[in-house]
Amino acid sequence: PPDWTEMDTKAVNTIRVLAADAVQKVGNGHPGTAMSLAPLAYTLFQKVMRHNPSDLDWVARDRFVLSAGHSSLTLYLQLFLGGFGLEIKDIESLRTWGSLTPGHPEHHHTAGVEITTGPLGQGLSSAVGMSMASRREHGLFDPDTPLGKSPFDHYIYVIASDGDIEEGVTAEASSIAGRQQLGNLIVFYDDNAISIEDDTNIALSEDVAKRYEAYGWHVQRVEGGENVVGILDAIEEAKKVTDKPSLIAIRTIIGYPAPTKMNTGKAHGSALGDDEVAEVKKILDFDPEKFFQVDPKVLEHTRKLVQRGEEAEKKWQPEFDAWAKANPERKKLYDRLSKRDLPENWADKLPSYPVDAKGLATRKASGEVLTAIADELPELWGGSADLAESNNTTMEGANSFGPTEASTKQWEANPYGRTLHFGIREHAMGAILSGIALHGPTRPYGGTFLTFSDYMRGAVRLASVMQAPVIYVWTHDSIGLGEDGPTHQPIEQLAALRAIPGLSIVRPADANETAYAWKAILERQHDWFSGPVGIALTRQNVPTLEGTDPVGVARGGYVLAEEEGELKVIFIATGSEVQVALEARKQLQDKGIGARVVSMPSLDWFEQQDADYIEEVLPSSVAARVSIEAGIAQPWYRWLGSFGRPVSIEHYGASAAAAVLFEEFGFTADVAVQAAEQSM
Amino acid sequence: PPDWTEMDTKAVNTIRVLAADAVQKVGNGHPGTAMSLAPLAYTLFQKVMRHNPSDLDWVARDRFVLSAGHSSLTLYLQLFLGGFGLEIKDIESLRTWGSLTPGHPEHHHTAGVEITTGPLGQGLSSAVGMSMASRREHGLFDPDTPLGKSPFDHYIYVIASDGDIEEGVTAEASSIAGRQQLGNLIVFYDDNAISIEDDTNIALSEDVAKRYEAYGWHVQRVEGGENVVGILDAIEEAKKVTDKPSLIAIRTIIGYPAPTKMNTGKAHGSALGDDEVAEVKKILDFDPEKFFQVDPKVLEHTRKLVQRGEEAEKKWQPEFDAWAKANPERKKLYDRLSKRDLPENWADKLPSYPVDAKGLATRKASGEVLTAIADELPELWGGSADLAESNNTTMEGANSFGPTEASTKQWEANPYGRTLHFGIREHAMGAILSGIALHGPTRPYGGTFLTFSDYMRGAVRLASVMQAPVIYVWTHDSIGLGEDGPTHQPIEQLAALRAIPGLSIVRPADANETAYAWKAILERQHDWFSGPVGIALTRQNVPTLEGTDPVGVARGGYVLAEEEGELKVIFIATGSEVQVALEARKQLQDKGIGARVVSMPSLDWFEQQDADYIEEVLPSSVAARVSIEAGIAQPWYRWLGSFGRPVSIEHYGASAAAAVLFEEFGFTADVAVQAAEQSM
Incomplete structure (x- = not known):
């Protein structure tokens, strides 16, 4: 492209060398796609996306989803070059304890990572959700402005791999995206025809482009990972089609330009080896003896993104302010939602x-x-x-x-x-x-x-x-x-x-x-x-039921029915089985045996309570305990101890009326009382 | 078709009336597709498939997979009409306790049900596996005969619904089926455009036929559920294409001919109501006052399938015998595999x-x-x-x-x-x-x-x-x-x-x-x-390790390292943590504390052992127990009782070398010894 400089080329090559070095240093990881996707990722971050490294929460920022999460370096190296907070020491500590650069990108762990990815298919599918969220956001705050014209509007960019394309979850999500006509979703499919078992031909013969057309997507093809002009043109075309999500299949050579390992499964998930890394450096005009080389001029060049980002947000701010002024009620809602506050009362x-x-x-x-x-x-x-x-x-x-x-x-x-x-x-x-x-x-x-x-x-x-x-x-x-x-x-x-x-x-x-x-x-x-x-x-x-309690529910468990007399046994139940516990308690109390019913809607929340509260609800002195839940007992043994008894179901159910099943499978007061007697 | 008689039409209408009656009687279920698919299912079972109601294990039988398992009546009514073992009383007891006709078809429960279905997408995906199995079977026993010409060859027929088509698992499986060129797989897609949320247009706008073409399938379309000629022609065409799986999209009207409920989500998953059932009967020339009407002549007609099936197998037997004679070694293998025996030694x-x-x-x-x-x-x-x-x-x-x-x-x-x-x-x-x-x-x-x-x-x-x-x-x-x-x-x-x-x-x-x-x-x-x-x-x-034991593994758990002196504490561990248990035991024994290590590769198998063995391995008198497993403790509390302690991990891991993680997350002998001391 006309504004592409030698510095840009050098930055792209720097990415490749750093990717090779970083994986080689830790001894494992995924160098191949970080190398072949360097031009694409660089173009997106430096030339295409509207974002501001100094304000990662900018509401109108374009989102980037690295669905190919194993290629985490693809993202980390942009966050480093673009000035989002990562430095060269973070790249050097890839995949090591405590680093900001774990094996797969982790949201909340590394600034600038919008979503945790790695399990294939999830990123692309969640990106469909992001696109839906952006339209709902527009509708909540700025419904009278056409889509694409509001200060809230932005794009969702995705880089997806063969794995993402093969996983069924993306098939589902992509069909939904077609139905939803998500015009601001732009997915790059890194069509490198290599996965871990090498050439994808062994397991993939479908026509992916045709499949996405069948979903109602706008599909384009870019030949060559180095083809920045093609990438930019395709993005322009994608943006023109506002009622379809876009798939841009880009044919890359994994591991490019590693002389012997490119275009193989080995380049996908293993370090290249010292010699091959040295060769890559030679090919790209880097010193093969040096590691993690970043020309300060390159960094100076790429970090201009910080300034550009700030300018972009500054330019946007008046649009937003104008919206705020024109929409005071919606602005209130916006402020409340931004803080994730609930309305009063x-x-x-x-x-x-x-x-x-x-x-x-x-x-x-x-x-x-x-x-x-x-x-x-x-x-x-x-x-x-x-x-x-x-x-x-x-x-x-x-x-x-x-x-x-x-x-x-x-x-x-x-x-x-x-x-x-x-x-x-x-x-x-x-x-x-x-x-x-x-x-x-x-x-x-x-x-x-x-x-x-x-x-x-x-x-x-x-x-x-x-x-x-x-x-x-x-x-x-x-x-x-x-x-x-x-x-x-x-x-x-x-x-x-x-x-x-x-x-x-x-x-x-x-x-x-x-x-x-x-x-x-x-x-x-x-x-x-x-x-x-x-x-x-x-x-x-x-x-x-009588006696249910909001505070008790929020704590995960509480005493729903106190014992009368000395506490001899505790029933702990959830959901539809609490009624069974109450009946069982009644039977025991009728015999003069002090029984308590604890309603335990959330074991997870209950476990988070302080020890005093837990002791109050389930006194450790009372070993006679019965859990009642129409599921397996596995989660209950922790609370039952050596003497407690579960009323549970450890096998599959059957086709019949619910009442018959509860009776046949032993979710009755009689069975619960029996369990209590065994436990006492 | 030329050989279609009035009896066939009456049989199809009988299916519709029985489906409506059966769901109405139990009060819930899925009448709609059983009604609209009656001609298709009847045609498959009575006119197309090679099977023998008297020999359900016939190796060369065509397989039928009702991927739309909610329409279990579609299958049950064929098993009834065709003489596979179901009788009218079974249809009457649909979805009730102990019946042979549960809500969804259950393999091993009802003779003639090749696979349990209901969770959408599974049937069609497993059918891909069946087709692959049939080719491998051919390859094992009769590799020199061309595919399609061997006594082992047969077809896999599937009826799939919108749900099956929307689920991602079938997207994955269908892509594999295309790659595998599964020519004997014939899938009917019941394209009725209705799911539970009514018109599928709300969530489905893709071009399903085009998508399946993209997978490399042979795709056809049949207009109208009543179009038996179209169905038969499509099957013939499908069989001609031997290197592609076939999708036959058939446009049906769900609930046909229920006058007010057909073509609605209500017909999918609810009883039609007494009045509507009566109307259906009137339309089909049945007595609206009578229930579960089956003209004996219809049954006589449809049960001729028993004879036809026996003849088909008789006709096939000489082919099989000729194969057996020509392939004595393969016949031995066949016999062994049929019994699921393992070879000696x-x-x-x-x-x-x-x-x-x-x-x-x-x-x-x-x-x-x-x-x-x-x-x-x-x-x-x-x-x-x-x-x-x-x-x-x-x-x-x-x-x-x-x-x-x-x-x-x-x-x-x-x-x-x-x-x-x-x-x-x-x-x-x-x-x-x-x-x-x-x-x-x-x-x-x-x-x-x-x-x-x-x-x-x-x-x-x-x-x-x-x-x-x-x-x-x-x-x-x-x-x-x-x-x-x-x-x-x-x-x-x-x-x-x-x-x-x-x-x-x-x-x-x-x-x-x-x-x-x-x-x-x-x-x-x-x-x-x-x-x-x-x-x-x-x-x-x-x-x-020293002392590992095949019998112990087969029992799920065993004493890997006996205590020296009095038994004070038991370590129970699995997999990579057994070594930690052994080290911890050594530390304790060095201090003179008797500690045992139980290797427990399978909790599931161990639970199946007799009480004596369990007592021998984990004496109930020893309450001091420590489980060591690099996973959550939930499954271990059952064996730990009130005094045992788990060495476990209750949170997500991190990106670092394995040795660092085991150390940081406390899977060490020191931590295990500490737990043992707490437990004692």
């Missing part, structure tokens, strides 16, 4: 329910909560993976998020709508929710059956790793699902989800605990790294 | 390793095992999701399974090859492995990093539900993975996988335990419903 809107033996399903209560707080919390939005009516995820009266032609008899869609429709794509839903949460400033939720949390697990785990404040609405949370049978009845999911560090699971016992749970979740997610929460809800009706 | 080939402080990684030992037993066990085959070299899943000298043009510099492919290449598609790998195992008679394995078991979880769970004998090779099983960091280091995966009922996890301590584990796995998987096993293996070297 919002919780007054939460429904409350009278004690009632018939009760209602907690999923229904959850739906009523969402509708009740919809007006107070415009930042809250979400939907379901094609189970809206079952998951009760739709706020009454909310329209759907999508282009108007996505509307159907049942749903009215508009580009700034609120109800999300993920289709039958749980994994993409998970990744998209993360992208929305990371993008800010809204709060997303998404629902499916609890069993199908399995399908989302890759995304749920990554949300937990990066502590993204996402809410999962998982309904049909036990054998209480009934007739659909063992394939649909969660048995191990509560345990398996509680196992994920940083993820909280909440399983309210009744309608009121459901409202309290939503309150606690929204209050706990008060910052941008407060972590994901899953709420597990019943399909079936459960009685609305 | 096969285990003699297993490698054994001298005690060695340096040792080797268990993943390496696992690779050596596979190579060592390759010749003995031709039924064993597998590969990796693009991590072959890391997972050590390639048997030395084995060629790759794929068309010859899939060959690359590194891999030589042939259609009957042995090494599987799944690409970066873990979820499809899981489903494909299940399909191979269900199809028989081979034994499949597949590898990825343990962390990415998360991506496969939908498939792993379903394999466990149906007890498919699959082997998962999960390497890089802890923070020992090192520099790739927290996104790649499993923390909760061992716990989360042990949580799955029916799945066994084995984590051998060293090279010899790895060989013993493979022996135990292959011996345990002695029948077709022996269930899946995952083997967790280290990236890093671990010492080869």
Whole structure:
């Protein structure tokens, strides 16, 4: 391009040499793509993206998602050259204890990393969420300005690899992106035809471009990783197509210009070796005897980005101020959302329910909560993976998020709508929710059956790793699902989800605990790294209980029914089994045996309480304990000790009415009393 | 079609009426697709497929996979009409306790159900595995006969729904199917444009046909669910294309001919209501007052399939006998594999390793095992999701399974090859492995990093539900993975996988335990419903230990190092942490404290042992216990009781060398000794 200087070329070559050096020094890593993608990444960061290294939270910044997270150097070297905070010592300490440059980019760990990536497919899929978030942001704050003309508008750039393209999660997300006509999403597919098992031909013969066209994307092809003009032209073309996401397949040679290892699987995931690194340096006119060479002039040149970034934001500020002046109410909302504050007294809107033996399903209560707080919390939005009516995820009266032609008899869609429709794509839903949460400033939720949390697990785990404040609405949370049978009845999911560090699971016992749970979740997610929460809800009706307590729910567990007389045994239960615990307690109390019921909607939250509170709820002197939960016992043994007994289900369910299953599988007061007697 | 009679039409209408009645009776279920797919399913079962209701294990039978498992009636009603064992009382007891007709079709529960389906996407993806299995079967037994000409050859038919098409797992599997040129796979896509959230337009705008063309499939379109001629013609065309899988998109009207509910989401997942059911009956010329009406003449007509099936098999038998005569050695192999026997003395080939402080990684030992037993066990085959070299899943000298043009510099492919290449598609790998195992008679394995078991979880769970004998090779099983960091280091995966009922996890301590584990796995998987096993293996070297024991490994846990003097504390450890336990024991013994080390490669297997053995290994009198495992403690509390202490990691890892991480995160003998002292 006309404004490309010798310094730019030298900077690109510096990237290649540093990538080779950094991996060689630590002895392992992924040099190949960092080398071949150097021109692309450099062009994006230095020539294309609107961002400001001095203000990483600039609301209107373009986002960059390195979906090919294994090529973390691709990002680190831009953050170094561009002046985002990394220095050469950070590059030298790649992949070592305590460094700012871990093996894969980690959000909240390294400034300028917008999202943690590495598990393939997640980055591109979350980028779809970021793009959706940006449109919703526009709709919340500046709906009267056309898309693309608002100070809030910006682009989402992605670099994706063969792995990202092969993973099913991106297939799901890319189909959604097509349906959503995400014009500000620009994905570079690094089509280097090499993965770890070498030439991708062994496992990939599809026509990727055609597939993306089938999704409704705008697809272009750039020949050659060195082809900066081609890259720039393609970006210009991509920006012109405002109603389609863009895929730009760029044919690169992995490891270029390493003389013997380029274009091989070896260049993907291993150090090149001293000799090959020396050869690379010779080819690029660097001293083969020196390491981590950065010409100060190169750095001076690339760090001009700091100044350009500041100027860009300065230039933008008046547009934003004009918007603020014209939209004082929206500006208030903007300020509140930017701080992730909740409005005053919002919780007054939460429904409350009278004690009632018939009760209602907690999923229904959850739906009523969402509708009740919809007006107070415009930042809250979400939907379901094609189970809206079952998951009760739709706020009454909310329209759907999508282009108007996505509307159907049942749903009215508009580009700034609120109800999300993920289709039958749980994994993409998970990744998209993360992208929305990371993008800010809204709060997303998404629902499916609890069993199908399995399908989302890759995304749920990554949300937990990066502590993204996402809410999962998982309904049909036990054998209480009934007739659909063992394939649909969660048995191990509560345990398996509680196992994920940083993820909280909440399983309210009744309608009121459901409202309290939503309150606690929204209050706990008060910052941008407060972590994901899953709420597990019943399909079936459960009685609305006496004595449920918002503070107790927020602490994860509390004494719902005190013992009468001396405390002999403690029942600990969650969700639909709390009623069983209460019945069992009654039976024992009728016999004069002091029994307590602890409602424990969240083991994760309870574990975070101070020792005194835990001792108060579960006195260590009382070894007789019974857990009651329609799932496996694995998470309960910690609290049961040597003498406690779980009432649990350790095998798959069956297809029959819920009531039959609870009876047949032993979730009855009689069984619980028996367990208590064994425990005492 | 010319041979279509009025009886056939009446049979199709009977299906519709029975579907409406059955769902109405139980009050919930999925009537819509069973009604609209009646002509297709009837045509397949009665006119197209080669199968024999009297011999459900006929090796050459065509397989039918109802990927749209929610429409279980579609299958049940064919099994009823065709004489596969279901009777009208079974249809009447749909979705009730103990019935043969659960909400979703369950393999091993209802004769004629080839695979458990319901979780969307799994059926179609496993069908890809079945098709691959059929080609490998051909290659093992009849390689000199062209594909399609052998008595072993047959077709795999699938009915898939919008959900199947939207799920990412099928995107992965369909791409593999294209690469593999699976000519005997014929998939009907029930393109009814309705899912639970009603019109799919709200979430689906892609061009599905074009997408499948991009995968390299042969794609056809049939207009109208009643278009039997179109269906038959399309199948003929599909069969002509022998080097591509076939997608036949068939535009149906869900719920047809229900007057008010057809073509709506309501017809998908709810009973139609009494009035609507009555209307359906009127339209189809049935008595609206009667229920579960089956004209005996219709049944007589459809049950002629029994005779036709017997004739088909009789006609086939001489072909098979001729093959057997011409291939006596292959016939022996066939007989052995049909019984799932292992060859005599096969285990003699297993490698054994001298005690060695340096040792080797268990993943390496696992690779050596596979190579060592390759010749003995031709039924064993597998590969990796693009991590072959890391997972050590390639048997030395084995060629790759794929068309010859899939060959690359590194891999030589042939259609009957042995090494599987799944690409970066873990979820499809899981489903494909299940399909191979269900199809028989081979034994499949597949590898990825343990962390990415998360991506496969939908498939792993379903394999466990149906007890498919699959082997998962999960390497890089802890923070020992090192520099790739927290996104790649499993923390909760061992716990989360042990949580799955029916799945066994084995984590051998060293090279010899790895060989013993493979022996135990292959011996345990002695029948077709022996269930899946995952083997967790280290990236890093671990010492080869003294005293490891094949019988102990097969029992899941055993005393590896006896205490000297009185037993005061028991260390229980798995995998790479057994060495830590041994060091800790030594420290204690040096102080004169009797300490035992229990190596516990499989908690799942250990739990299955008799109480005496468990008491012998873990005497209940010894409350001082320490578990050591580089994962969360959740699965260990059961064995630790009130006084035991876990040495575990309850948070995500970090990017650094493995040795640094084990030290920093407290997997050292000192920490274990400290825990032991607290426990005592």
